[in-house]
Amino acid sequence: MNPVLLSNQKLLPTALAAAVAAVLATTPIMAQAEGKLSIYHWFEYIPQTLLDKFSSEYGVEVTMDTYDSNESLLASLKAGKLGSYDVAVPGDYMVQIMAEGGLLDTVAEGELANAANIEEQWLNVPFDNGRKYSIPYQWGSTSFSVNRDVYQGDISSTDILFDPPAELAGKINMLDSQGEVMVLASLHLGMEQCSQDREKLKELDALLQGAKQHWASFGSDIAKDVLVSGDAAAGMIYNGFSAKAREEGANLEYAYPDEGYVVWMDNVVLLKDAPNRDNAIKFMDFLLEPENIAAVTNFAQYSAGVTGVAEFLDPALASSPEANPPTGPAGSFVAVCDQATQEVYDQLWTRLRK
Amino acid sequence: MAGTIGGRTVSSTYAPVRGWLLLPSWAVIGVFLLLPMLLMLVYSFLTKEFRGGVIWEFSLAAYDQFIFDRGLFGDEAPSIEWTYITIFVRSIVQALLATVLCLLIGFPTAYYVATRPARTRALWLFLITIPYWVNLLIRTVSMKFLIRDNGPFNEALLGLGLIDAPFQLVNTNLAVQLGLFYSYLPFMVLPIYASMERYNASLSEAAADLYATRWQILRRVIIPVIKPGIVAGCILVFVPSLGAFLAPDLLGGAKTFMIGSLIEEQFKGNAGNWPFGAAASMILLSMVLVVLMLYARSQAKEL
Amino acid sequence: MQSAKAFDVKHYPGFLGVTVLCLFILYTPLIVVMVYSFNDSLSITRWGGFSLRWYVEVFNGVESAKFKSAAWNSLTIALAAGITSTMIAVAAAIGMVRGGQFAGKSVSFALLSMPIMVPEIVTAVATLVFFSAIGFTLGYGSIVVAHIVFCIPFAYLPIAARLQGIESSFEEAAQDLYASRWQAFRHVLLPIMAPGILSGFLLAFIISLDDFIITNFIKGAGVETLPTAIFGAVRQGIKPNIMALSTLMLLFSIAIVTASYLIGRKGGGSGRGEE
Numbered sequence: 001m002n003p004v005l006l007s008n009q010k011l012l013p014t015a016l017a018a019a020v021a022a023v024l025a026t027t028p029i030m031a032q033a034e035g036k037l038s039i040y041h042w043f044e045y046i047p048q049t050l051l052d053k054f055s056s057e058y059g060v061e062v063t064m065d066t067y068d069s070n071e072s073l074l075a076s077l078k079a080g081k082l083g084s085y086d087v088a089v090p091g092d093y094m095v096q097i098m099a100e101g102g103l104l105d106t107v108a109e110g111e112l113a114n115a116a117n118i119e120e121q122w123l124n125v126p127f128d129n130g131r132k133y134s135i136p137y138q139w140g141s142t143s144f145s146v147n148r149d150v151y152q153g154d155i156s157s158t159d160i161l162f163d164p165p166a167e168l169a170g171k172i173n174m175l176d177s178q179g180e181v182m183v184l185a186s187l188h189l190g191m192e193q194c195s196q197d198r199e200k201l202k203e204l205d206a207l208l209q210g211a212k213q214h215w216a217s218f219g220s221d222i223a224k225d226v227l228v229s230g231d232a233a234a235g236m237i238y239n240g241f242s243a244k245a246r247e248e249g250a251n252l253e254y255a256y257p258d259e260g261y262v263v264w265m266d267n268v269v270l271l272k273d274a275p276n277r278d279n280a281i282k283f284m285d286f287l288l289e290p291e292n293i294a295a296v297t298n299f300a301q302y303s304a305g306v307t308g309v310a311e312f313l314d315p316a317l318a319s320s321p322e323a324n325p326p327t328g329p330a331g332s333f334v335a336v337c338d339q340a341t342q343e344v345y346d347q348l349w350t351r352l353r354k
Numbered sequence: 355m356a357g358t359i360g361g362r363t364v365s366s367t368y369a370p371v372r373g374w375l376l377l378p379s380w381a382v383i384g385v386f387l388l389l390p391m392l393l394m395l396v397y398s399f400l401t402k403e404f405r406g407g408v409i410w411e412f413s414l415a416a417y418d419q420f421i422f423d424r425g426l427f428g429d430e431a432p433s434i435e436w437t438y439i440t441i442f443v444r445s446i447v448q449a450l451l452a453t454v455l456c457l458l459i460g461f462p463t464a465y466y467v468a469t470r471p472a473r474t475r476a477l478w479l480f481l482i483t484i485p486y487w488v489n490l491l492i493r494t495v496s497m498k499f500l501i502r503d504n505g506p507f508n509e510a511l512l513g514l515g516l517i518d519a520p521f522q523l524v525n526t527n528l529a530v531q532l533g534l535f536y537s538y539l540p541f542m543v544l545p546i547y548a549s550m551e552r553y554n555a556s557l558s559e560a561a562a563d564l565y566a567t568r569w570q571i572l573r574r575v576i577i578p579v580i581k582p583g584i585v586a587g588c589i590l591v592f593v594p595s596l597g598a599f600l601a602p603d604l605l606g607g608a609k610t611f612m613i614g615s616l617i618e619e620q621f622k623g624n625a626g627n628w629p630f631g632a633a634a635s636m637i638l639l640s641m642v643l644v645v646l647m648l649y650a651r652s653q654a655k656e657l
Numbered sequence: 658m659q660s661a662k663a664f665d666v667k668h669y670p671g672f673l674g675v676t677v678l679c680l681f682i683l684y685t686p687l688i689v690v691m692v693y694s695f696n697d698s699l700s701i702t703r704w705g706g707f708s709l710r711w712y713v714e715v716f717n718g719v720e721s722a723k724f725k726s727a728a729w730n731s732l733t734i735a736l737a738a739g740i741t742s743t744m745i746a747v748a749a750a751i752g753m754v755r756g757g758q759f760a761g762k763s764v765s766f767a768l769l770s771m772p773i774m775v776p777e778i779v780t781a782v783a784t785l786v787f788f789s790a791i792g793f794t795l796g797y798g799s800i801v802v803a804h805i806v807f808c809i810p811f812a813y814l815p816i817a818a819r820l821q822g823i824e825s826s827f828e829e830a831a832q833d834l835y836a837s838r839w840q841a842f843r844h845v846l847l848p849i850m851a852p853g854i855l856s857g858f859l860l861a862f863i864i865s866l867d868d869f870i871i872t873n874f875i876k877g878a879g880v881e882t883l884p885t886a887i888f889g890a891v892r893q894g895i896k897p898n899i900m901a902l903s904t905l906m907l908l909f910s911i912a913i914v915t916a917s918y919l920i921g922r923k924g925g926g927s928g929r930g931e932e
Binding site: 005069070072074075076078079081116171176178184198200202205212216217218219222229230320342343344346347348350351353354 | 406
C-alpha cells in the first residue's frame with residue numbers, strides 16, 4: 001500500500017524503544033496536578049496576559065478551550081464535557097437555559113468577596129435574578145459592519161443584511177449564531193421574538209430564504225478576518241470585534257440600525273461538577289476586580305458590568321464609535337422560547353442551510 | 355489492498371492460537387467502534403430531548419423528519435421532505451465529481467510513474483506521496499490561502515492580465531470540489547500504482563503484436579487488468595469525500611450543509627437533535643455499505 | 658525484450674503532462690504557504706521582504722505555550738496510539754494470514770477494516786456519544802483510545818501485505834528443528850516481518866498525527882493536538898505565524914518520509930538497481 005515505506009531491520013527496535021521511552025516520559029502530564037483551572041470561553045476574547053496574571057497570583061495552572069456560539073457551548077456540555085470545565089462564559093439567554101437545564105452550580109451568598117462590585121443595573125437581571133449562578137463579564141451589541149471603501153450609502157437599516165445593495169450582495173458574512181440571526185431578521189420584519197403567529201413565521205422563512213443568496217458565508221470566529229482580508233464587504237458582527245477589525249486596517253463602520261439590534265451580556269458561570277470549584281470562585285472574584293475586568297474590556301472592546309473600571313480603561317474606548325451607541329434605536333436581548341416555538345425556529349435555521 | 359492470496363495454500367502455522375491473536379483487535383474495535391455504532395443505531399430510534407440528548411422512548415421521529423415534510427408547524431399532510439435529500443444528493447454528487455477528477459488526473463500519473471525505470475520510479479513516487487504525509491488541515495488551509503479573492507492565485511492571474519477582477523473561488527462549490535480533489539488525490543494514485551506495478555508489460559506487447567492501437571491496449575488490456583486498483587482508488591476517494599468536513603467548512607464558507615456538517619450540527623451546533631443526527635449517520639453509513647458491497651461483489655466476480 | 662512495433666507500447670502521449678500537472682496541483686499550495694511564512698509583512702497578501710520573525714513567534718509568541726503543549730500532545734498520542742495499534746495489528750495479521758481457514762474470517766476482516774470504511778464524521782459522533790453514555794471523561798485518554806481504534810487498519814494493511822509475501826516454510830522449518838511456536842515467531846518470523854511492521858507503525862503514527870475530525874469531537878478540557886489548535890487559530894484568520902507553524906510541520910513530515918526513503922533504498926534497493 002505504501003511502497004515508500006521501507007525496510008531496515010535495525011530501525012524498528014530503535015524506533016520502538018525511543019517511542020516507549022517518550023511515552024513513559026509523558027505520563028506525569030496526565031497525572032492529576034494540584035491547582036488547576038479549566039475555562040471554557042468564547043474565542044479571541046480574553047487576553048492571555050490576564051490569564052497569566054491569574055495563574056501567577058494564585059499559583060494555578062490555567063487551561064482554556066474556546067467555542068464560537070452559545071449553542072455550541074450548550075451542545076458540548078450536554079455531549080459529555082460537563083464535569084471537565086470549571087467556568088464558562090455564556091450569554092444572557094444561555095445562562096437561563098443552562099440554569100434551567102441543571103448545568104450550573106450556584107454561587108452561595110458571601111462566597112464572592114467582590115460581589116459588591118457588580119453594577120446595580122446588572123444585579124437583578126431577568127436571566128439570572130439575584131445573580132445566583134453568574135457574574136457579569138462583558139456586554140455589547142450585535143449588528144453588522146460595512147466596508148466603507150466598497151459601499152458609501154446609508155447603512156442605518158437591516159436592509160444591508162436582508163436586502164443588500166448591489167455593491168454588497170454576495171459579499172456578506174453572517175454569524176453562525178442562530179439566536180442572533182433570528183432576532184435581527186425578526187427586527188427587520190418588525191415581528192416579536194418567539195412569535196407563534198404562523199403568517200409572520202412564514203414571512204420570516206421567506207425572508208431568510210430570499211436573503212441567503214446574498215450571503216457568502218456563515219461563521220462567527222471568522223467574522224473579523226473576512227472583513228479585514230476583504231473576503232467579505234459587510235458582515236454581521238459584535239461591536240467590539242468590529243472595532244478590532246477596524247484597528248487592523250479595514251475601513252469599517254459599525255451600524256446601529258433603526259429597526260434595532262441585539263444587545264447581550266456574557267456572564268461567568270460556575271459549571272456543575274466543576275473539578276476545581278475553589279479555583280473557579282477565585283477566578284470569578286478575580287474578574288470582579290475593576291483592574292482585571294478592565295483588561296478584558298481593553299482587549300475585546302466591549303463594556304464591563306463592574307463599578308470602578310473607568311480609571312483602568314483605554315482612553316480611546318471612550319470615543320470609539322462601536323462602544324457608543326447613538327440614542328434612538330434600541331437593542332433587544334435574545335429571548336428564550338418554549339420548546340414548541342423553538343423547534344419551529346430550529347427548522348427555519350436548518351432550511352436556511354440546506 | 356490486503357486479502358488472502360488466491361490459489362496458494364493457506365498457511366495455518368498459528369491456527370491453534372488464532373483466537374488469542376485476533377482477540378485484541380476484536381475487543382478494541384468491537385468495544386470502541388462497533389458498540390458505539392450500535393448505540394447510534396439505537397439512538398436513531400429514540401425520542402429527542404429538547405436542546406440535546408435522548409429520552410429512552412421508542413420513536414420513528416428522526417427518520418420521519420428525514421423523509422417527510424409536515425410543514426413548518428408539523429401539522430400539514432406529509433409530503434416528501436427535500437431538504438435533507440438535497441443535502442445528501444449534493445454530497446454524493448460532490449464526492450462523485452471529486453472521484454472522477456481524481457481518476458482523470460490520478461490514472462495517467464500512476465501509469466506514468468509505474469512505467470518509469472526502477473531508479474527514477476522511486477523518486478517520482480516519493481514526490482507524489484510527500485503531500486499525502488502533510489496534515490490534511492494544513493493542506494486545506496494552504497489551498498484556501500492560495501485561492502482567496504486577493505490571494506496569490508488571483509494576484510497572478512490579474513498580474514498576467516488574464517482577468518480584470520478577482521475570480522471568486524472561495525465560498526463556492528467549486529472550491530469545495532477542488533479541496534476534496536486535492537485532499538484525496540494521493541489515495542487514487544497509490545492503489546492504481548500498486549496494481550500497475552504488478553502489471554505484466556508483455557500483455558501490452560502481445561496486444562500490439564495483434565495490431566491493437568495504443569488506446570485499444572489501454573482500454574481492452576491495461577484497464578481490465580488493473581481494475582481492482584482503480585476500484586480501490588475510487589472507494590478510497592469516494593468514501594472520505596462523502597463525509598468530508600474540512601473542505602466544506604473552510605473552503606465552502608459553511609454556507610450550505612453537507613452530510614458531515616449536517617451531522618455535526620445535530621451534536622455540536624444549534625440544532626441539538628441527537629436522534630436525527632444518529633439517523634443521518636446511519637443513512638450515510640448504509641450508503642457506504644452499499645458501495646462496499648458492490649465493490650466486494652465485483653471483486654468476487656473477478657476471481 | 659525486443660519488439661518491432663512502430664510505437665513504444667508503454668508510452669502514452671500526454672501522461673507526462675498530466676503527471677506534471679498532478680505534482681503542480683499537489684505542491685503549489687504547500688510551496689506558496691512556505692514562501693509566505695517568510696514574509697516580513699503583517700499583511701499576508703503583500704510581500705514585505707524576507708524574515709524569520711514568524712518562526713520566532715511560533716516559539717516565543719503569545720500563543721507559543723499553547724502550540725508547544727499541542728505539539729507535545731500530538732506527538733505522544735501518535736506514539737502511544739501508533740505502538741499500541743501496531744502490536745494489535747501484528748497479532749491480528751498473524752492470526753488472519755497464518756491462522757488457516759476458519760469460519761468468520763471474512764467477518765474478522767470486515768471488523769479490522771471497519772475503522773477505514775466508516776465515514777470519519779460518523780465515527781467521531783458515535784465515539785462521543787458512546788463515551789458520554791458510559792461516563793468516560795473526555796480528555797487525553799479518550800483521544801488515545803479513539804486513535805488506537807482508527808489506527809489499527811492502517812497498521813494492519815502493510816503488515817498483512819508483508820506477511821502474505823513471506824513463505825510459511827521458514828517458520829515450519831524452524832518448528833521442525835524443535836523451536837517452539839514463540840521461538841519461531843521471535844527469531845524467524847518477526848525479523849522478516851520487521852519492515853512491514855515499521856511501515857505499519859509509521860502509517861499509524863502519521864494517521865494519528867493527522868487526525869482532526871475525531872479528535873476535535875472527543876478532546877476534553879484543555880487538551881489540544883496540533884490540528885485542533887491550528888484549526889482554532891485559522892478560523893480567525895490565516896496568520897503568518899500559522900504558516901510558519903505549518904511549514905515546520907510540513908518539514909517534519911518530509912524529514913520522516915525522506916529518512917524512511919533513504920533507509921529503504923540503502924537497505925532493500927541494492928539488488929534491484931537494474932531495469
